Amino acid sequence: MSQPSRFDRGHTDDLMSFLAAGPSPYHAVATAAERLEKAGFRHLAETDAWDGTSGGKYVLRGGAIVAWYVPEGADPHTPFRIVGAHTDSPNLRVKPLPDTGAHGWRQVAVEIYGGPLLNSWLDRDLGLAGRLTLRDGSSRLVNVDRPLLRVPQLAIHLDRTVASEGLKLDKQRHLQPVWGLGHDVRDGDLIAFLEEENGLERGSVTGWDLMTHPVERPAYLGRDGEFVAGPRMDNLLSVHAGTAALAAVAGGPGAADLPYIPVLAAFDHEENGSQSDTGADGPLLGGVLERSVFARGGSYEDRARAFAGTVCLSSDTGHAVHPNYAERHDPTHHPRVNGGPILKVNVNNRYATDGSGRAVFAAACEKADVPFQSFVSNNSMPCGTTIGPITAARHGIRTVDIGVAILSMHSARELCGDRDPYLLANALAAFLEG
Structure with missing residues (x-):
C-alpha cells in the first residue's frame, strides 16, 4: 500500500502534543480553536447575529466546539459533511467541597466521571486542570501540570487477599488522592491554592x-516505536484528526468548489450519556447547522433538504484485538493496530452504521488510499455505544460509526498504533471533500 500523502509521522507527533495540551475538555477545544484560527477560521458568538458569508467559522460552548467551512457560492440547501467526536474522558473530578483528609493527610474529595479503569489511576503522579468561574462571571482555564496529587495503593502486606481474590476498590473510600500534610483541614484550601497559582485575587x-x-x-513505545502510549486517546485522537482534516480541506486548492459544507462537531459528556447542552444529545449541533442555513437566506424547506443530504462520521476509538484476551472479541473480526481505521457495526443500533453508510466510508478510504477494518462485538459481550446513534436519531442525519483501534480503553494511559492517527485523518479529509 502506498503511503498517504496528506499526513505523515509528523501528524502523530502533533497528536502527542495535542493530547498533552488537552487535560480537560475545555483545554482540548481551546487548542482546537487555536489551530483552526491559524487556518483562517473565525469565532462566532452564539449571542451575535450571524451572516451568510463564506469561509471558516466556529462556535465554542464549554467543552464543545462546532466548526464549519462555507464554500463560495454555497446554496442554502447545500448538505453538510460532519465529523463527530467527543472531548471528554473518564477521570476523577473534584467535588463541590474539595477539602478533606484524615490522620494527618490532606486530601482532595473526588467523584468518578464516566467509567475509568480505576486501578490505572493508582500510584500515578496527577495534575489538576479545568475551569474556574470568577465572581464577575468570567472563566479562566487552569492547568497545574506537575505532580500534585496521588491515589496511593494499599501495600499488599496489609491486604493479602489481593493475591488470591484480586484488587477490589471502593469508589468512595479508596480513590481520594493525597496532596499534603496537616491535621487542620481548612475549607477553601484547594481553591485558594489555585487562585494563588494563577495570580487571582483571594x-x-x-x-x-x-x-x-x-x-x-505521551510517548512512542515498542521495538521500532510502532505504538503510541498516552492519555485521553478516547477520544482526543478523533478530535485531533477531525481538526487537522477540516483545516486541510478548508485550506486546500479546491475549497471554493466543495460540494458539501465540511463540519467538525466535538461534544462533551459522551462518557456519561451525552445529555447536556454541550453533549451530542443536546441542541448545539442542530442549532448551529440551522443558523448556518438561515444565515445564507435559507428557509425551513432548505434546512430539510440540507439535512436530508447530510452524512456524519461519528469517530471514536474502538477495541483492537487483545493478545491476552482474544476470546473476548468476535472470532472473525480482529481489528489490529496500524491496520487502518475501523468501521463499527451493531445490528441493535449501538452503532449507527448501515450498508449505505459503509459505502460512504469505503469510498472515502478508497479516495485517500487508506485501508479500513470492520469491528463487531462478540455476541456474548455487551456492546458499547457512541454519539453516532444519538446524532442520527436527534437530527435525522445518516450517520456512520468509525474510529481507531486501541488497547487499554478507559485507562489513564491508552495505546494505539503510530500510523493509525494519520490514516484516520486522511480518510476524514477525503470524506469532508465529498
Whole structure:
C-alpha cells in the first residue's frame, strides 16, 4: 500500500502534543480553536447575529466546539459533511467541597466521571486542570501540570487477599488522592491554592469544574516505536484528526468548489450519556447547522433538504484485538493496530452504521488510499455505544460509526498504533471533500 500523502509521522507527533495540551475538555477545544484560527477560521458568538458569508467559522460552548467551512457560492440547501467526536474522558473530578483528609493527610474529595479503569489511576503522579468561574462571571482555564496529587495503593502486606481474590476498590473510600500534610483541614484550601497559582485575587473564584490528569507525557513505545502510549486517546485522537482534516480541506486548492459544507462537531459528556447542552444529545449541533442555513437566506424547506443530504462520521476509538484476551472479541473480526481505521457495526443500533453508510466510508478510504477494518462485538459481550446513534436519531442525519483501534480503553494511559492517527485523518479529509 502506498503511503498517504496528506499526513505523515509528523501528524502523530502533533497528536502527542495535542493530547498533552488537552487535560480537560475545555483545554482540548481551546487548542482546537487555536489551530483552526491559524487556518483562517473565525469565532462566532452564539449571542451575535450571524451572516451568510463564506469561509471558516466556529462556535465554542464549554467543552464543545462546532466548526464549519462555507464554500463560495454555497446554496442554502447545500448538505453538510460532519465529523463527530467527543472531548471528554473518564477521570476523577473534584467535588463541590474539595477539602478533606484524615490522620494527618490532606486530601482532595473526588467523584468518578464516566467509567475509568480505576486501578490505572493508582500510584500515578496527577495534575489538576479545568475551569474556574470568577465572581464577575468570567472563566479562566487552569492547568497545574506537575505532580500534585496521588491515589496511593494499599501495600499488599496489609491486604493479602489481593493475591488470591484480586484488587477490589471502593469508589468512595479508596480513590481520594493525597496532596499534603496537616491535621487542620481548612475549607477553601484547594481553591485558594489555585487562585494563588494563577495570580487571582483571594476569594475571586466562586465556581469550578476541575479534574485530575496523569502528568506523564505521551510517548512512542515498542521495538521500532510502532505504538503510541498516552492519555485521553478516547477520544482526543478523533478530535485531533477531525481538526487537522477540516483545516486541510478548508485550506486546500479546491475549497471554493466543495460540494458539501465540511463540519467538525466535538461534544462533551459522551462518557456519561451525552445529555447536556454541550453533549451530542443536546441542541448545539442542530442549532448551529440551522443558523448556518438561515444565515445564507435559507428557509425551513432548505434546512430539510440540507439535512436530508447530510452524512456524519461519528469517530471514536474502538477495541483492537487483545493478545491476552482474544476470546473476548468476535472470532472473525480482529481489528489490529496500524491496520487502518475501523468501521463499527451493531445490528441493535449501538452503532449507527448501515450498508449505505459503509459505502460512504469505503469510498472515502478508497479516495485517500487508506485501508479500513470492520469491528463487531462478540455476541456474548455487551456492546458499547457512541454519539453516532444519538446524532442520527436527534437530527435525522445518516450517520456512520468509525474510529481507531486501541488497547487499554478507559485507562489513564491508552495505546494505539503510530500510523493509525494519520490514516484516520486522511480518510476524514477525503470524506469532508465529498
